Amino acid sequence: MAEPIPIRQTAHRIPVQTIGRLSLYRRLLLELSAGGMRQIYSHQLASAAVATPAQVRRDLMMIGFTGSPRKGYAVDELIAAVNGVLAQSVETSVALVGVGNLGRAILAYYTNRQPWVRFVAAFDRDPDKANRIIHGCRVYPFEQAEEVLGREGIRAAVIAVPAAEAQRVADRLALAGVRSFLNFAPVRLHLPTGAFVDDMDMSTALDRVAYYARQQRQT
Amino acid sequence: MAEPIPIRQTAHRIPVQTIGRLSLYRRLLLELSAGGMRQIYSHQLASAAVATPAQVRRDLMMIGFTGSPRKGYAVDELIAAVNGVLAQSVETSVALVGVGNLGRAILAYYTNRQPWVRFVAAFDRDPDKANRIIHGCRVYPFEQAEEVLGREGIRAAVIAVPAAEAQRVADRLALAGVRSFLNFAPVRLHLPTGAFVDDMDMSTALDRVAYYARQQRQT
DNA sequence: GCCTGTGAAGCTATTCACAGCT
DNA sequence: AGCTGTGAATAGCTTCACAGGC
Known part of the structure; x- marks a missing residue:
């Protein structure tokens, strides 16, 4: 009876601005993924979103998503992570x-x-x-x-x-x-x-x- | 040759949020003025704009508009003042x-x-x-x-x-x-x-x- | 008494900057 | 060498709170 839905709980409230940017990131990532991109660095996503790399990293930190220093973030996994936050699996x-x-x-x-x-x-x-x-x-x-x-x-x-x-x-x-x-x-x-x-x-x-x-x- | 356009210069930059609220205030005030209202208090305007009285006073301070403690702000003068900021007389x-x-x-x-x-x-x-x-x-x-x-x-x-x-x-x-x-x-x-x-x-x-x-x- | 005008405090998002990793 | 993750610093808007005025 502990936690029937252990989805992903990022303790703190996510600021509304971050929610908005996550929506934007997802849109950009879906397009990039369709174009064949598998990995992306914070500065690349930042450039597409007209934001700063630090902003992108902070936003992803908010949803508990981590990348690797060598290869950046896995595009499809990141899309899934954003989906997990913005749309709890149901439409x-x-x-x-x-x-x-x-x-x-x-x-x-x-x-x-x-x-x-x-x-x-x-x-x-x-x-x-x-x-x-x-x-x-x-x-x-x-x-x-x-x-x-x-x-x-x-x-x-x-x-x-x-x-x-x-x-x-x-x-x-x-x-x-x-x-x-x-x-x-x-x-x-x-x-x-x-x-x-x-x-x-x-x-x-x-x-x-x-x-x-x-x-x-x-x- | 000193200053050909002595309009009204509020030294500091006006934050974009304030510009947005001024637009809203003007819209509300135009309606209130049409309804016959001549004076308004910050808390009344704040209520109509879903903001706080302090916010309203700060915004008006930004454009250098002042009211009187007794009667609040003169509606039509305030509209004119906002017009002075948002639309420099020309369309x-x-x-x-x-x-x-x-x-x-x-x-x-x-x-x-x-x-x-x-x-x-x-x-x-x-x-x-x-x-x-x-x-x-x-x-x-x-x-x-x-x-x-x-x-x-x-x-x-x-x-x-x-x-x-x-x-x-x-x-x-x-x-x-x-x-x-x-x-x-x-x-x-x-x-x-x-x-x-x-x-x-x-x-x-x-x-x-x-x-x-x-x-x-x-x- | 109740309002305005405003310095000061508070708050929160953003940016910095650097340790850690690969 | 260059990236991520993040504590700390910064910045800027908002709110507090109170002096001043009628």
Whole structure:
């Protein structure tokens, strides 16, 4: 009865930045592996990821993966190790809320990438959109959210509704058991502690980019 | 001949996080102002922005804006102050590269928001897309990038091309004078120092969200 | 009493730098 | 000779906490 799942427990919390970079490393490594690369040095992976070698080594240390001084890291083993952290062997079910222009583009974007994540349901307030299948994902009226989320065991959602509705949607999803959100609406969400939100605030991002475009001073 | 542009120089560099929050504050304040609010306390703005009051005060300190202990901050003056920092009175011209599903959704998203930023040109490799007008933005063949970017004085661009093309596109834009990038392609870009890149990496974001959806342990 | 402005402290991610290994 | 693994140092954003003001 000691530990039924002795997978790999890296005692400490992994910082969110590291999680993000691990996702990037995996993507790069999958491509390199397909290209025949078997071993890789931290400086090579760092260069591909636009990071420093020390950063790469630190990240891998976080997940308890070790290489050899002589040959660097074994690519396929490293991919497996990252998979072990990012996707605990099962694929994650995700819901999309808001099937407007942006929502559809998001669905199209994710289709046939990341087989470890699957969009199993989409919701829209507009009943005309219900019961259609978009990019292989069934659209339900938002009223059925609780039922479908529960049935599918969905704990992650992508919010692509207008700003004015985002908080209401988030509240309802949270009550239905969703704990992790990818928020495309340009508002910050108030959520119960323990929930995770990743804001993809395109408005803010464009403002930042516009700001730095004007900082053409000496550098 | 002392200082022809005595605008407002807050000696130190403003951190990118602060720039992002200023953008958010402005959006919130515009709405509050439209709703008739004239004064606001740091804790009120903080609550709307899901931040701490100290954070708000520090951010405003960064741009040299001061309130009064009694009444807090004057909403409209604060909006003007943020505008002074984020948009130096002129509107910023931006180009979009890649007019696929995602590119069109991006254009649609930004249309009629943020009047201080304007998409003046879009580019696509596919000549069939050229010379059309999408959401009020003219599409050019990518070959004409240098010419159009130069003519319009464009220094900021949104990259929405497939991963495999993003670096080539970025290189060419950088050579044509673009210094600030909003990158939707799921790769990190290598750019000359001094250039600014904001990565909107949707793949990484979804992986992060999926990861934390599974961390349903005690919190 | 309750707010702002801010020096100082705290925190956490990143980078350094070097011992150890092959 | 050149790489990994990692304690220690660094850096920079955030939070604390309190003086000052109304």
